[in-house]
Amino acid sequence: MKMKIIASAVTAGFLGFAALGAGVAHAQDPTATDPKHYKLELENDHARVLHVTVEPNGRVELHEMNGAVVVPLIDYESTLKTADGKSVIVERKIGKAAWLPAGGREIEAGAKGVDALLIELKNAAPAK
Numbered sequence: 001m002k003m004k005i006i007a008s009a010v011t012a013g014f015l016g017f018a019a020l021g022a023g024v025a026h027a028q029d030p031t032a033t034d035p036k037h038y039k040l041e042l043e044n045d046h047a048r049v050l051h052v053t054v055e056p057n058g059r060v061e062l063h064e065m066n067g068a069v070v071v072p073l074i075d076y077e078s079t080l081k082t083a084d085g086k087s088v089i090v091e092r093k094i095g096k097a098a099w100l101p102a103g104g105r106e107i108e109a110g111a112k113g114v115d116a117l118l119i120e121l122k123n124a125a126p127a128k
Helices: 002-025
Strands: 038-043 047-054 059-065 068-072 076-082 087-092 098-100 103-109 114-121
Touching: 047 059, 076 114
Parallel strands: none
Antiparallel strands: 038 047, 047 114, 059 103, 068 098, 068 114, 076 087, 076 103
16 A cells, blocks of 8 residues: 555656646747737748737736747837846847747836837748
8 A cells, every 4th residue: 555655646746747847848828828918910830920018117927938039129128037037137129139048037128118029930841
């Protein structure tokens, strides 16, 4: 009986760990979880384009996202906080693209807010 309880506890622990890992491995769809700030502009087999807007001094709660190219539509400054608690202040200039790696992040907009396109690239076979 004791061995069966231990095996059940190990199995439950493994399943809990696997479920936790699955949640981290797959990004959340911000258009579904936060439609106030994210709008789908385009999606096809190659890319997905999101329009992100955050009001001045506004905040977007922590969420998981895929890696994406960000293209600012205005000049702005914001603070990005990662799931591990690190913060970085970023200054974006209109049209100057930058890479945002996948992961959990929270956004705190500065005085001008945030207005940008996020372009998520999908795996595409090379042209033949």
